[in-house]
Amino acid sequence: MKQIMADYYYKLDSATKTDNEKVAWCSSVGPAEILRSLGFNVYFPENHSAMLGASRVATDLIPYANAVGYSPEICSYLTSDIGAYLKKFTPLSKAYEGIKSIPKPDVLVFNTNQCRDVQDWMRFYSKEFKAPLLGVYTFRNINEINETHINSMAKQFEDLIKPLEKISGNTFNIKELRKVLSLSKKCSDLWKKVLDTASKVPSPLTFFDGTIQMGPAVVLRGTQQAVDYYKLLLSELEERIRNNEGAIDEECFRLYWDGMPMWGRLRAHSELFARQKACVVASTYCNSWIFTDFDENNPFESMAKAYTKLFIGRADEAKEDYLKKMINFFKVDGIIFHDSKTCSNNTNSRYGMPQRLEEELGLPSLVVNGDLNDLRCLSDEQFKTNVDAFIEQLEGNK
Numbered sequence: 001m002k003q004i005m006a007d008y009y010y011k012l013d014s015a016t017k018t019d020n021e022k023v024a025w026c027s028s029v030g031p032a033e034i035l036r037s038l039g040f041n042v043y044f045p046e047n048h049s050a051m052l053g054a055s056r057v058a059t060d061l062i063p064y065a066n067a068v069g070y071s072p073e074i075c076s077y078l079t080s081d082i083g084a085y086l087k088k089f090t091p092l093s094k095a096y097e098g099i100k101s102i103p104k105p106d107v108l109v110f111n112t113n114q115c116r117d118v119q120d121w122m123r124f125y126s127k128e129f130k131a132p133l134l135g136v137y138t139f140r141n142i143n144e145i146n147e148t149h150i151n152s153m154a155k156q157f158e159d160l161i162k163p164l165e166k167i168s169g170n171t172f173n174i175k176e177l178r179k180v181l182s183l184s185k186k187c188s189d190l191w192k193k194v195l196d197t198a199s200k201v202p203s204p205l206t207f208f209d210g211t212i213q214m215g216p217a218v219v220l221r222g223t224q225q226a227v228d229y230y231k232l233l234l235s236e237l238e239e240r241i242r243n244n245e246g247a248i249d250e251e252c253f254r255l256y257w258d259g260m261p262m263w264g265r266l267r268a269h270s271e272l273f274a275r276q277k278a279c280v281v282a283s284t285y286c287n288s289w290i291f292t293d294f295d296e297n298n299p300f301e302s303m304a305k306a307y308t309k310l311f312i313g314r315a316d317e318a319k320e321d322y323l324k325k326m327i328n329f330f331k332v333d334g335i336i337f338h339d340s341k342t343c344s345n346n347t348n349s350r351y352g353m354p355q356r357l358e359e360e361l362g363l364p365s366l367v368v369n370g371d372l373n374d375l376r377c378l379s380d381e382q383f384k385t386n387v388d389a390f391i392e393q394l395e396g397n398k
């Protein structure tokens with residue numbers, strides 16, 4: 001993992017320094033496959049923000065973005081990343097010797113399937129770096145995805161080609177796109193198999209492991225490296241299953257995590273749940289990089305379908321249907337909803353969903369308040385007290 005992430009960032013860094021290679025910035029569930037097929041090196045600012053969160057520097061950087069007009073109430077990925085830029089700081093320099101700054105974009109491409117924040121985020125950098133901004137606008141809050149949605153999205157993806165050809169200096173080749181898409185699909189299928197190993201009892205991995213292991217699925221999908229990585233990881237997990245080796249000792253409770261991770265508290269949360277013999281087996285977050293619908297034989301329509309189907313962009317009915325399947329598949333005893341202060345898009349507890357699921361399935365749930373990157377929005381004491389009480393409730397139920 002360390003090596004392939006290092007190779008990825010060094011490659012981006014060297015691409016920035018030469019005229020021959022181009023860098024495209026892309027939102028994490030944007031059309032990375034089109035960009036790769038045109039020869040771009042693809043950088044995902046959300047991965048950079050997650051590094052800011054995990055290294056617990058995000059909270060101190062957010063005020064710099066607030067000072068230039070970005071509210072503390074909006075996405076703390078956005079505010080911490082822009083804050084870091086304004087402070088000329090990047091965790092990449094600490095992680096990878098010789099890298100002095102984030103890669104400079106030749107173009108920035110967003111997809112609003114996850115939220116509008118990615119659009120504003122990219123717009124800031126487009127202005128800063130005087131680089132063109134392109135985007136696709138996905139239908140959001142939809143229950144059934146129909147032909148109108150797919151056709152519109154496929155057309156929007158196709159319309160990206162011409163301007164991207166100009167910027168990249170390369171001619172679009174459908175064979176190349178099919179090749180990249182096929183690799184992306186392989187990566188996605190393997191990533192799904194990796195996450196599905198958590199359906200075994202005891203589970204060989206936790207949600208917290210997943211947040212680390214998902215790196216290549218986010219930044220390197222569409223490459224052979226990501227495929228090779230997940231083959232290896234899957235074989236290790238299968239070996240753990242054969243040896244009946246759980247991710248935590250004496251797994252007693254199995255939980256599902258809905259919403260964003262709290263990056264600055266991954267270790268603390270993983271240890272807290274493990275002490276309680278509770279394994280957080282799965283999440284909608286890590287599953288967001290599963291694109292089952294990719295099909296190299298039908299590239300634009302299948303990308304349109306896969307990127308529109310994304311859980312985060314769907315209506316509550318579709319989300320609840322999905323969650324019911326997950327709860328059943330992963331044999332879950334309870335569900336934790338993270339009410340993330342600065343990401344309403346990936347917070348599902350505000351319109352009665354926990355209550356509806358509890359009523360229908362008898363499944364206990366806990367809503368925890370916090371945030372993905374802004375540690376001022378969470379209380380560690382409160383979190384621990386709530387989790388302890390929830391586990392007691394589950395014990396009572398057993």
Ligand code: SF4
Pocket residue numbers: 046075076077078114115116117118260342343344345346372
């Ligand atoms: S989905 Fe949430 S965390 Fe991700 S970029 Fe959008 S607002 Fe930020």
